[in-house]
Amino acid sequence: MSRASSHALKHPPVTAPSEPAGATVPFPELAVAIERQRRRGRGAQSNASGRFEAEARVAFDDGWQSLDELPPFKTTVALDTARKVITRNDSPDIGFDRSINPYRGCEHGCVYCFARPTHAYLGLSPGLDFESKLFAKPDAPALLERELAAPDYEPRMIAIGTNTDPYQPIERDRKIMRGILEVLEKAGHPVGIVTKSALVTRDIDILARMAKRNLAKVAISVTTLDPKLARTMEPRASTPSKRLEALRQLAGAGIPTTVMVAPVIPALNDSEIERILDAAAHAGAREASYVLLRLPLEVRDLFREWLMANYPDRYRHVITLIRDMRNGRDYDSQWGTRMKGTGPIAWMIGRRFEIACERLGLNKRRSKLTADHFARPKRSGQQLSLF
DSSP, rough: TTTTTEEEOOOOOOOOOSTTTTTTOOOTTTTTTTTTTTTOOOOOSSSOOOOTOSSSSEEOSSSOOGGSSOOOOOOEEEEOSSSSOEEEOOTTTTSSSEOSEESSOOOOTTTTTGGGGGGGGTTTTTTHHHHHHHEOOOOOOHHHHHHHSTOOOOOOEEEESSOTTTTTHHHHHHHHEEEEEHHHHHHHEEEEEEOOOOGGGGGGGHHHHHHHOOOEEEEEEOOOSOHHHHHHSTTTTTHHHHHHHHHHHHHTTTOOOOEEEEEEEEEGGGGGGHHHHHHHHHHHHOEEEEOOOOOOTHHHHHHHHHHHHHHHHHTHHHHHHHHTTTTTTSSOOOOOTTTOOOSSSHHHHHHHHHHHHHHTTTTOOOOOOOOOOOOOOTTTTOOOOOO
């Protein structure tokens, strides 16, 4: 690490004296704060070890400004040799039971991303590692075709983009998502996509054909219309204007589109709910949804650290409002309320959203996908039917 030193330590929660009881504040000297120039274009402020690691390694300068000599964080991509690509879930408060993630980690670098803690399972940090050390699944299309060909497979909508964005920057060259769509189109299998990237418009040719058979719909997340906030909070995602233009192109091609106001962060972007919905409706969106900010596991400290670094004047107010909507905690994972929160502030956000949707004619009709066109792919070596 050049001439910089490294120190291993156990990492107990750090409590700020002026914070409410139980609050943790990630002080830079203890949270492996990375010099701003080194992490330019990244969302997280630090790269603390994951929760499964026995020790946390903290880099600190020895007085010779050695950390300044270290190179910027670069994106690296390793191959994920998974043997299955469809992930199942039985969560009672989401509308799908299976999903596909072509990648692990996400270069968009959204500081609030609830998927960050999954990098801890790889022995990596949910911080900067999550957005710079990525894993690609090049065999995903072939694996998907094999799984769809299984005799006991029953088709239902597959959700893509639920954990990491399938259209993050590396997809431009790797085209794994496009390969997946080609398999799904050939099999007549329904798919729902969630993204915050305008790259989705590259695949309009496939999606439009699928939409004609009620096989595809796309949801685009628009967190803010403020480009400065977006750049700070979602540094490598498409700009808000590009996302709205993507909605326009998708809707123009006859593809059912949804705008997701997600996440809603009190005192940061909640004032934009109506404007985002209005802009999306004028771009062609016909459905809308929202999700309240979620701060599970390491995301809590990463978000707090980012908030203190970028909006210190709002720090206490934002955290207080979040707790008011989470039963006094930073996060409450209770089924049924984890997406919307509880209490009067959460109720007000929900009513504002509903009133705006009613005024704009959103959610009048829900697009329904069908599995009626499903044709099971032929397995390798399988004899073709005579009839």
